[in-house]
Amino acid sequence: MSEMYVSAVLGRPVIDPSGATMGRLCDLRLAPGDVLPSVSGLYVRQGKAERYVPWRAVNLFTPVVVSASPDSAGPAEDVAEAGAIRLKRDVLDRQIVDVDGAKVVRVNDLKLRPVGSNLLVEAADVGLRGLVRRLGQLKFWDRLAKLFGPGLPSREIDWRFVAPLDKNADRLTLTVARERLTDMHPADIADILTQVPHKEVGTVIGSLDPETVGEAIGELDPELGGRMLSQLDSEKASDILEEMEPHEAADLLGDLPEEKARELLGLMDAEDAGMVQELLEHEEDTAGGLMNNLFASVPPAMTAEEAISYLRLVGAEVDNIYYVYVIRGDETPLGVVTLKRLLLSPPKTPVAEIMTVGLKAVSVDDNPDKVMEVIAKYNLLAVPVLDAVGHMAGIVPADDVLELYLPESITRKRFAAH
Amino acid sequence: MTAFSQTAPVKRFSWRNLLMFLAVLGPGIITANVDNDAGGITTYSLAGARYGYSLLWLLIPTTVSLVVVQEMCARMGAVTGKGLSDLIRESFGLRTTFYIMIALFLTNLGNTISEFAGIAAGMEIFGVSKFISVPIAAVLVWLLIVKGSYRIVEKVFLVACVIYLAYPLAALTADVPWGEVARASVTPTFKADSGFLAMMIGLVGTTIAPWMQFYQQAAVVEKGITADKYGYTRLDVIVGCVFAVAVALFIVVACAASIFRQGLPVETAADAAMALRPLVGQYASALFAVGLINASLFAAGVLPLSTAYYICEAMGWELGIDKDFRKAPEFFWLFTISVVVGALTILVPDMPLLAVMYVSQVVNGVVLPFVLICMLLLINDKRLMGRYVNGPVFNAVAWVTVVVLIGLTGLMTVDTVWPGSIGRLLSVFVTA
Numbered sequence: 001m002s003e004m005y006v007s008a009v010l011g012r013p014v015i016d017p018s019g020a021t022m023g024r025l026c027d028l029r030l031a032p033g034d035v036l037p038s039v040s041g042l043y044v045r046q047g048k049a050e051r052y053v054p055w056r057a058v059n060l061f062t063p064v065v066v067s068a069s070p071d072s073a074g075p076a077e078d079v080a081e082a083g084a085i086r087l088k089r090d091v092l093d094r095q096i097v098d099v100d101g102a103k104v105v106r107v108n109d110l111k112l113r114p115v116g117s118n119l120l121v122e123a124a125d126v127g128l129r130g131l132v133r134r135l136g137q138l139k140f141w142d143r144l145a146k147l148f149g150p151g152l153p154s155r156e157i158d159w160r161f162v163a164p165l166d167k168n169a170d171r172l173t174l175t176v177a178r179e180r181l182t183d184m185h186p187a188d189i190a191d192i193l194t195q196v197p198h199k200e201v202g203t204v205i206g207s208l209d210p211e212t213v214g215e216a217i218g219e220l221d222p223e224l225g226g227r228m229l230s231q232l233d234s235e236k237a238s239d240i241l242e243e244m245e246p247h248e249a250a251d252l253l254g255d256l257p258e259e260k261a262r263e264l265l266g267l268m269d270a271e272d273a274g275m276v277q278e279l280l281e282h283e284e285d286t287a288g289g290l291m292n293n294l295f296a297s298v299p300p301a302m303t304a305e306e307a308i309s310y311l312r313l314v315g316a317e318v319d320n321i322y323y324v325y326v327i328r329g330d331e332t333p334l335g336v337v338t339l340k341r342l343l344l345s346p347p348k349t350p351v352a353e354i355m356t357v358g359l360k361a362v363s364v365d366d367n368p369d370k371v372m373e374v375i376a377k378y379n380l381l382a383v384p385v386l387d388a389v390g391h392m393a394g395i396v397p398a399d400d401v402l403e404l405y406l407p408e409s410i411t412r413k414r415f416a417a418h
Numbered sequence: 419m420t421a422f423s424q425t426a427p428v429k430r431f432s433w434r435n436l437l438m439f440l441a442v443l444g445p446g447i448i449t450a451n452v453d454n455d456a457g458g459i460t461t462y463s464l465a466g467a468r469y470g471y472s473l474l475w476l477l478i479p480t481t482v483s484l485v486v487v488q489e490m491c492a493r494m495g496a497v498t499g500k501g502l503s504d505l506i507r508e509s510f511g512l513r514t515t516f517y518i519m520i521a522l523f524l525t526n527l528g529n530t531i532s533e534f535a536g537i538a539a540g541m542e543i544f545g546v547s548k549f550i551s552v553p554i555a556a557v558l559v560w561l562l563i564v565k566g567s568y569r570i571v572e573k574v575f576l577v578a579c580v581i582y583l584a585y586p587l588a589a590l591t592a593d594v595p596w597g598e599v600a601r602a603s604v605t606p607t608f609k610a611d612s613g614f615l616a617m618m619i620g621l622v623g624t625t626i627a628p629w630m631q632f633y634q635q636a637a638v639v640e641k642g643i644t645a646d647k648y649g650y651t652r653l654d655v656i657v658g659c660v661f662a663v664a665v666a667l668f669i670v671v672a673c674a675a676s677i678f679r680q681g682l683p684v685e686t687a688a689d690a691a692m693a694l695r696p697l698v699g700q701y702a703s704a705l706f707a708v709g710l711i712n713a714s715l716f717a718a719g720v721l722p723l724s725t726a727y728y729i730c731e732a733m734g735w736e737l738g739i740d741k742d743f744r745k746a747p748e749f750f751w752l753f754t755i756s757v758v759v760g761a762l763t764i765l766v767p768d769m770p771l772l773a774v775m776y777v778s779q780v781v782n783g784v785v786l787p788f789v790l791i792c793m794l795l796l797i798n799d800k801r802l803m804g805r806y807v808n809g810p811v812f813n814a815v816a817w818v819t820v821v822v823l824i825g826l827t828g829l830m831t832v833d834t835v836w837p838g839s840i841g842r843l844l845s846v847f848v849t850a
Binding site: 088092094095103105106107108126131134135197198199200229231357402 | 498499500504507508511512513514516639642644733734736
């Protein structure tokens with residue numbers, strides 16, 4: 001026998017070797033395997049009674065008939081229920097993460113393949129073909145579709161790229177799905193997080209490292225991100241906040257109830273918390289609220305060569321390394337030097353000699369329109385933000401202010417059904 | 419003041435915070451308000467205009483059922499964190515889900531048609547032909563949902579709902595025999611003709627519409643309400659339901675006190691608007707039209723959108739208005755087809771608009787028991803709900819609703835096929 005679909009075997013009669021019927025196949029029990037999960041037993045229903053038949057007692061398993069020796073069959077309740085994963089109850093019709101396609105889909109059908117004496121779950125069918133097969137109308141619709149084209153499209157996901165959302169069924173996944181999940185782009189992970197029921201968010205986040213989660217949550221609408229964080233335990237949430245960029249973390253905390261925000265800030269590493277707190281003091285719709293307080297700055301006496309090695313040092317932390325701000329000891333900015341300029345200048349030149357003076361800047365209280373205007377007028381990648389006494393408080397990167405001016409349909413939001 | 423807020427004021431005032439305050443308006447109150455849409459206003463108006471106060475008694479048991487049903491949805495949403503169509507798919511499998519979704523699609527399509535009928539009827543009062551108003555409204559609704567921001571549209575709609583307060587005012591200004599109203603509210607009366615039966619089903623069906631359960635549960639899930647914060651939501655649901663039925667009661671009373679008493683026929687929306695005459699005189703038609711258009715326009719967007727949303731959720735198709743036709747084809751086509759079919763149906767010449775709105779509410783009442791049965795099976799599933807399963811009182815009320823609705827549907831079908839048979843049957847019992 002070759003590959004078969006679960007929809008074809010569920011509900012089939014199960015007979016014993018003498019041909020007497022034992023009932024109908026109502027579910028399959030799964031056990032984690034070396035590579036793919038395998039079927040470890042059958043649940044057979046006759047009337048109201050449900051019996052469990054271990055896989056070794058099954059003699060014949062085809063879509064037409066299933067045969068098993070009844071000696072080893074026992075009432076289903078006798079088999080330890082705790083932690084048992086049942087294919088129909090726990091996997092079929094459930095949502096899974098298609099790690100390859102980076103989206104959440106529903107299992108319409110499952111493909112089984114016999115290997116040696118085992119029956120393995122090979123793939124999840126999430127396409128239209130699986131859907132009509134479950135409805136028992138495959139032949140009709142397939143023929144109809146063939147009149148117009150290549151027939152019904154099939155979409156199957158190899159089980160190795162499936163990450164179940166059900167905590168219970170999670171044991172069936174291999175490390176490969178988990179590693180793939182971490183490899184996804186944070187924006188894709190953010191997409192998945194918005195599609196997952198809130199109870200399962202913890203499962204997905206739990207399988208990722210705080211840094212990846214931080215980047216992904218930073219991609220979300222702060223209100224939504226804040227809600228996800230408040231569903232995690234505070235210890236985990238503060239770890240994630242530490243990994244986020246301070247201005248994103250500040251946006252998120254600003255949307256949380258004050259008590260929760262305070263608790264999370266308290267749990268964070270003191271240095272990160274300080275950065276975030278500084279940003280929280282500004283009103284949301286001002287340059288201060290938009291800004292990021294991690295930027296590259298050097299004293300005027302530093303040489304081009306030294307400035308480049310400084311960038312190497314802080315580059316991982318700082319988002320924008322294309323502008324290096326030249327700042328006097330009392331934090332007054334003198335000018336800016338671009339990365340290009342640094343690379344092209346003789347290494348020993350002090351930055352004060354190659355910097356552009358007459359810095360275009362905005363003040364912390366300026367509104368986003370003003371910020372946008374300065375960025376657009378002078379073609380900047382980022383604009384420095386000065387506080388009341390003219391000290392540099394942070395920078396607003398062009399993309400952050402641009403986001404405010406994009407049509408709302410482009411920003412990442414799930415349709416609110418209310 | 420706490421030490422923290424002195425050092426870092428986390429709460430920053432801005433316009434966004436004000437919008438967020440509006441967003442705190444509970445899912446229960448919003449659902450209840452959307453419930454008083456074109457079909458709702460029409461059905462309540464007709465109930466009052468045709469049968470006077472004699473159907474008022476139905477509103478109290480309907481409120482009880484409505485609270486029970488909506489509370490069940492809110493609880494399921496809070497405990498499981500999943501939408502109703504999600505749960506139906508995961509518990510009953512693909513086949514059952516598929517047929518329920520087809521029924522839901524058709525019912526909601528009927529409702530969408532009735533919303534466009536509401537727009538056409540409202541605009542006709544202003545002398546605008548439906549061949550102009552309906553296509554424009556369809557394009558407007560489509561653009562508003564696909565290109566605009568749903569949240570803002572929702573707030574505008576809710577503010578415009580204040581127009582409904584005209585009904586209580588109209589009822590209070592009119593010369594209403596309140597003693598008779600109070601008596602009628604608690605004295606069951608029953609007529610055995612299919613018109614009366616259909617009106618009963620329509621009243622229940624428009625008050626407890628099947629889409630409301632999906633909508634409410636999705637709203638609870640979307641707001642991220644969890645089981646431990648559920649107490650507030652329960653209150654919100656009760657307040658919303660009572661408010662919705664109170665508006666319904668005043669519409670019935672206002673129509674009974676004016677139209678029914680004077681024995682006027684109700685054929686068009688302009689006739690139904692007469693109920694507001696005691697309050698605003700000659701402006702009654704205009705006020706009624708604005709209220710009707712507002713409710714219809716919003717619901718004409720919400721119903722197709724929610725339908726597309728629930729079906730895609732159940733089927734596991736890509737969804738969301740931030741996607742496009744290429745990324746989420748099923749979602750966008752379902753939405754677009756609903757809007758287009760809804761609008762085209764109304765453009766058929768000589769379509770009786772008021773009748774369309776009314777019949778769609780009767781269909782709601784017929785489909786409702788099946789959704790309720792699914793809900794009852796789900797909410798009593800210990801694996802799913804844990805200690806939050808239904809208590810005996812809730813189960814009793816919900817099952818009685820199911821049985822009564824199925825019974826009424828059966829009676830109505832029999833009476834439609836063999837007109838007058840129920841009346842004869844009843845008279846046999848009375849004489850015997």
